[in-house]
Amino acid sequence: MKYVAVTACPTGIAHTYMAAEALEQAAKDAGHEMLVETQGSAGSTPLSTADIEAADAVILAADVGVRDRDRFAGKPVVEAPVKQAINDAAGLLQRAADVAAQQPAATPEPAAAEPELASKVVAGTGxxxxxxxxxxxxxxxxxxxxxxxxxxxxxxxxLGGYQITEAPPVTEHFDAASLVSWAALFNQVGSTAFEFLVPVLAGFIAFAIADRPAIAPGFVGGAVAVTVGAGFLGGLIAGLLAGAVLLALKRIKVPRGIAGIMPVVVLPLLGTLIVGVLMFVVIGKPIALVMTALTGWLTGLSGANAALLGALLGAMIAFDMGGPINKVAYTFAVGGLSIATTASLEIMAAVMAAGMVPPLALALASAVRGKLFTPAERASGRTAWLLGASFITEGAIPFAAGDPLRVIPSIVLGSATTGALSMAFGASLRAPHGGIFVLPLVGNALPYLGAIAAGVVVAAIAVLFAKQIGRTETAEAAPEKTAVAA
Incomplete structure (x- = not known):
């Protein structure tokens, strides 16, 4: 059989390509033909019309909306989360084959029945x-x-130390021969990029809910959230509000003559007005008060409370290795960078340290006791060293996919340990990414490295112990006997 597939994860980095590789390998093993379009962060090469027409079925392995879904109208389609494609690609192919057998010649729907926007969620989901x-x-x-x-x-x-934030605007003073001027320039460009975080978050949440007309109300709502001090929480609410308002406005019946300008003029205008008024006058300030209280709570964290928060965030980072729970913890930490209190910088450090632990721990475990792992896992372990050092938690996925009940609890324990220790040591970090390569920017760097090492060792010991459960000496000795015979 011939299949085509699209894979897409929220960040468009690791899961997207791992799912594609798993589907391609499963199809090859089963003697089928598979072409995959990866809608990742680096862009994608679209499937050709001829390939789609020739396909017996379509697999959409995505956690976000698939771009240009109308291409597949009339084709048997199977939809699944990205992690299902990674964990059970063969099962997904079987589902596609079953659907193709039940629907060999479906009547294509009109292209207009399915909007082409990238962020439309799958119809019929809860x-x-x-x-x-x-x-x-x-x-x-x-x-x-x-x-x-x-x-x-x-x-x-x-380059310029933490006092670089006090440098004058580079539009007024910039010396190309001065390192301090370059540091000031980097700081001001980076700060400008950071000012877009909340508006972009709100704008594309609204976009996901109500398509293109919701972008302007969402961006404006996010900008208002920043203006009134509502922060990331305000941005989330503004995005959801803008999407809901646009959905309501789109249900209003209008004369045919006006319908053509509704998406371009009327909907963005009314949506922006409504969301702006609500954010400025009604809900913006209450959300700002909640954010102020949250900031005060974070600032006051110390001792056991800080360690407990670090353990919780560390466990979340490891639990789904780049999935939604991981992103909740990461977004929470990144949001604190805009506040830049001592506690928020410590949270960022704890989250990054905890995210490095799963790949490093599994790389260590597979190196120490290779016979407990498959050849594919041992090969993944060699690349996991670099992925873990780079704060790419997805490097643990190949191990978790093959043995989730043993691997996931082990890495959660290790990451929670690292998160708690990092917070207890008071390590701080102003960079949102970079892993070990931004170590010079870490406050209390040596204890920070100790926290990472401790979590790696805890997780590695836990996974090796878990791998021993249910194994017999005969099972362990079998690979060695086979090697001797060979």
């Missing part, structure tokens, strides 16, 4: 799933601003 996809769409568009702005700010601190 509200909880749709809400997660809306939020993750906003986060996925926000992350490039986080990476660019945050790393530029971190670089400016490395």
């Amino acid at each position: 509200f909880g799933t749709r809400l997660r996809q809306w939020l993750m769409t906003g986060v996925s568009y926000m992350i490039p601003f986080v990476a660019a702005g945050g790393l530029l700010i971190a670089l400016s601190f490395a």
Whole structure:
């Protein structure tokens, strides 16, 4: 059989390509033909019309909306989360084959029946799933601003010290021969990028809910949230509000003559007005009060309370290795960078340290006791060293996919340990990404490294112990006997 597939995860980095590789390998093993379009952060090469027409079935493995879904109208379609494609690609192919057998010659629907916008969620899913996809769409568009702005700010601190924030605007004074001027420039460019975080988050949450006309109300609502001090929480609410308002406005019946200008003029105008008024006058200030209280609580964290928060965030980071729960913890930490209190910088450090633990721990475990792991896992372990050092938690996915009940609890324990220790040691970090490569920007760097090492060891011991459960000496000795015979 011939299949085509599209894979897409919220960040468009690791899960997207891992799912594609798993589907391609499963199809090859089964003697089928598979072509995959990866809608990742680096863009994608669309499937050709001829390939789609020739396909027996379509697999959409996506946690966000698939772009140009109308291409597949009339084809048997199977939809699943990205992690299902990674964990059970063969089962997904079987589902596609079953659907193709039941629907060999479906009548194509008109192209207009399915909007082509990238962020439209899958029809018929529950509200909880749709809400997660809306939020993750906003986060996925926000992350490039986080990476660019945050790393530029971190670089400016490395070159000019933390006092670089007090430098005059580079439009008034810039000396190309001065390192301090370059540091000031990096800081001001990065700070400008950071100013877009909340508007972009809100704008693309609204976009995911109500398509293109909701972008302007969402962006404006997010900008108002920043203006009134409502922060990231205000941005989330503004995005959801803008999407809901636009959905309501789109249901209003209008004369045919006006319908043509509704998406371009009327809907953005009315939506922006309504969302702006509500955010400025009604809900913006109460949300700002909640954010102020949250900031005060974070600032007052110390001792056991701080360690407990670090453990919780560390466990969340490891639990789904780049999935929605991971992104909730990461977004919470990144939001604190805009506040830049001592506690918020410590939270960022704890989250990054905890996110490095799963790949490093599994790389260590597979190196120490390779016979407990498959050859594919041992190969993944060699690349996991670099992925873990770079704060790419997804490097643990190949291990978790093959043995989730043993691997996931182990890495959660290790990351929670690292998060708690990092907070207890008072390590701080102003960079939102970079892993071990931004170590010069870490406050209390040596204890920070100790926290990471401790979590890696805890997780590695836990997974090796878990791997021993249910194994017999005969099972362990079998690979060795086979090697001797060979």
